[in-house]
Structure formats: structure tokens, C-alpha cells
Amino acid sequence: MAVKQFPLPDVGEGLTEAEIVGWKVQPGENVTVNQTIVEIETAKASVELPCPWAGTVRELLAEPGQTVDVGAPIITIDMAGAEPEPEPEAQPAESGSGESGSGKIGEESNGRVATLVGYGPRTSSAKRRPRKDKTAPAAQTPAAAEPRPEPEPVQPEPVAATPKTEEGGYVPLAKPPVRKLAKDLGVDLRSLAGSGSGGVITREDVRAAAEGTAAPAAPVRSGERERRVPVKGVRKATAQAMVDSAFSAPHVTEFLTVDVTPMMELRAKLKSDPRFSDVKVTPLAFAAKALCLAARRTPDVNATWDEEAGEIVYKDYIHLGIAAATPRGLVVPKVRDADGMSLRELAESLERLTETAREGKTAPADMVGGTITITNVGVFGVDTGTPIINPGESAILAFGAIRDMPWVVDGQVVPRKVCQLALSFDHRVVDGQQGSQFLADVGAMLADPSMAITY
Known part of the structure; x- marks a missing residue:
């Protein structure tokens, strides 16, 4: 077999x-x-x-x-x-x-x-994965016709598991072959202090323990008022992306307070329109549509700074990133070619992408290739913030909570629906005049949706 x-x-x-x-x-x-x-x-x-x-x-x-x-x-x-x-x-x-x-x-x-994307034919039946020194992998020997012991030096070793604390106590860092060796020699891994990188327990540590010459493990405490969570997955990727962006692109953030009462009135009107009866048109959909229209007048916000080529790359399309909070952390799925969508199509895409993201089922292809991003901090009752630009983009718009506030209309103070916008942009690509123009255009269309026909 x-x-x-x-x-x-x-x-x-x-x-x-x-x-x-x-x-x-x-x-x-x-x-x-x-x-x-x-x-x-x-x-x-x-x-x-x-x-x-x-x-x-x-x-x-x-x-x-x-x-x-x-x-x-x-x-x-x-x-x-x-x-x-x-x-x-x-x-x-x-x-x-x-x-x-x-x-x-x-x-x-x-x-x-081939049964999986990215999983194609190889030149041999099995190969050892290349190490960090980029040397060519050596082919493994073919499997024997009858069961045989698995030699440890031939089998590539998966990365060790991250330590954690459970009811049974400390779970040590050790790779599967090392765990097997410890079991065969009757060594309790929890009693060892790993000498490998990051405290990983090695074969030598296990053998030394079996011979009675190993150093005892340092005591592991599980604090009653603190806990440690490994940084990995979405959180690790998000953290690295934000650090890279914050320290490579000179950020500028501008703010604008907008009376969005006309927009909310139009939204209420659309609820009774048969064409929108089966779709949820959120304020975010209006903001996304306004962003796409405003980018036509200020294409710089949809451009990319290419450091290696020394060029600014202008995009004639908008792949709109939607920052979504999920149990796994912040993810930013993309609405492809959002600039060619109607308000209804945008609303449908936003609802579908956010639901998929919260379920943790966003396809990897939907997470890359964005050109500009919008983040809806208003869903948390937050007025505004200073968002960090996603790497590879030049602008991100924060859409704040819509509140009933006093507002001056025709010389009279009246209650109105008001929200705040914040635009962060890369000052290498977008000048202050361009950023201000773009933010003002978005605000103008939210304050008076009929302005959209002028763009």
C-alpha cells in the first residue's frame, strides 16, 4: 500500500x-x-x-x-x-x-x-520543502511496499505549537517528532526547559532528560488577572500591515461635519420603492456611492505610490475595501469595480461581503487588490477617528455615527441628522487641496444626494 x-x-x-x-x-x-x-x-x-x-x-x-x-x-x-x-x-x-x-x-x-487552487503538479512524487537558505529540496525515497518505521531525519518537521495553559497545566513547545521521542523514552516534556529558539524543546533536551542531565523547566505561572493570547492569523497580519503603512506613508487626516438629513430622507423614501424592497440600503451604501463619484474628480485618492519604480500609479477602476470587524479581527474585503455599480448593487455587495467576513468565510481573492477603503466606525456609536491607510492605497474614509444634533438652517437652530467624516491620505500622492476637495465632494453628496447628478 x-x-x-x-x-x-x-x-x-x-x-x-x-x-x-x-x-x-x-x-x-x-x-x-x-x-x-x-x-x-x-x-x-x-x-x-x-x-x-x-x-x-x-x-x-x-x-x-x-x-x-x-x-x-x-x-x-x-x-x-x-x-x-x-x-x-x-x-x-x-x-x-x-x-x-x-x-x-x-x-x-x-x-x-489538481484538486485545490494553488496545488498543481510536481516533478516528483514527494519533495522536502526548501529551507530558508533557498537550497533545492532533495527528493525523498519512494514508500516501501510494506509498513516501515518513519525515519525522523527525512520527514520535514512542522512548526511547534504555541504554548498555552489548560486545566491539565502547561503545554510545552515541542514538535511532533520530539513529542514521540519523549514518549518513547518516558520523558515528561512539562518538566523540561527548551534550549531551542523561543524555548522550543529539542531532541537533545529530551535525551539529556532521559540521561538525567537536563536542566529543570522554569515555573510557569498562569496569572489570575491576566492572560496571554498568541499573535497570529488575522491579528498578526493586520498589525504588520498597519505598522508598515504608518511608518512608510506620511499620513494626513482631515475632518468634516455634515448635515445628512436629506440623505436619511431619501433612504426612508427608498424603503417604499419596489425596486429596493428586497435590499437593505444602509447609510454606508450612500457613503460608498458618494466616495466612488467623488473619486472621479480627484483620482489621486485612488492612486498608488510605487516606491521601487519612482512612479504614481493611477487606477481607472475602484476596488473598494470595506473594513469589517469580525470575531477573528479586522478584515477588509473588496467590492470589485465599485465605481460601475448602482446604489442598489453597492448595497447588495456590502451586505454580502460583511456577512461573509463575520462568518470567517471570505475568499482569499476578495482580500487583496484594493484601491481605496471606507471604514464605518459609526456602527459602534463613534463619531470619527484617524484611520490608518491600508498598504498599497492612498486614502481611507471613516464614516461616523449619525446623530440628532442642533444645526443652523436659514438662520434658525433646528434638530438635524448629523455625522462626521474623516479622511486620511498619503501626502506623497495627495496634496492638501486634493484631499480637501475630495472630502468636501463626499460631504456635499451626503448633504444633498441630488448633487450626484453633477458628477
């Missing part, structure tokens, strides 16, 4: 790692082609991975909560009724990669069927 290891694929654009959320199968369980076997969480979305083969689960090579590099094996499958595949001749890697070609889903190439 042939044995195959399924490596973690790149399910997005250039992702390098993902966290194992939970396994859908267990060792000894039979699986079929395209059966969901594991749920992973990347920096962009939660994804369920299908099994590319039919067979029996032999071993799970990564634990829930563990962060695994793309290309590292995560599960071993005994192929039902399959013979071991002969090892083809090694071929030089192309463009620094151990893969060649990019088979489409369902198509067969080099005897291998």
Missing part, C-alpha cells in the same frame, strides 16, 4: 503559513477524494481543505492551534489499493521552486490531479 503525505498548500496569494484550526478526520478513518479533512486559518480567511486522495488516515502531522509553513506535510494517507509510485528522475527547480506547472482543478498533469 502506497503512503502519501499531503503538504499544506498556498490557498491565497503568496501566503507562507497557516494555523490548524481543527481536524475533520482522525487516524484510522477512511477518506474519499475531495472530502474535507482539516480547517485552517490564514492571515486572510478561514479555509477548509479537501483530501486529494482516497485512503486511510495514517497520521496527523500537526496539532490544532499549530502554525504550519506552506509546503510542510500535515497528514499521511495510506492509499487504498494503490501501488507505490516509482520515483522519477530529479529535475532542476524552476524559478527557485520545487514545482513546475500549475494544473487547473480537475485536470491531470504528470499523472497528478
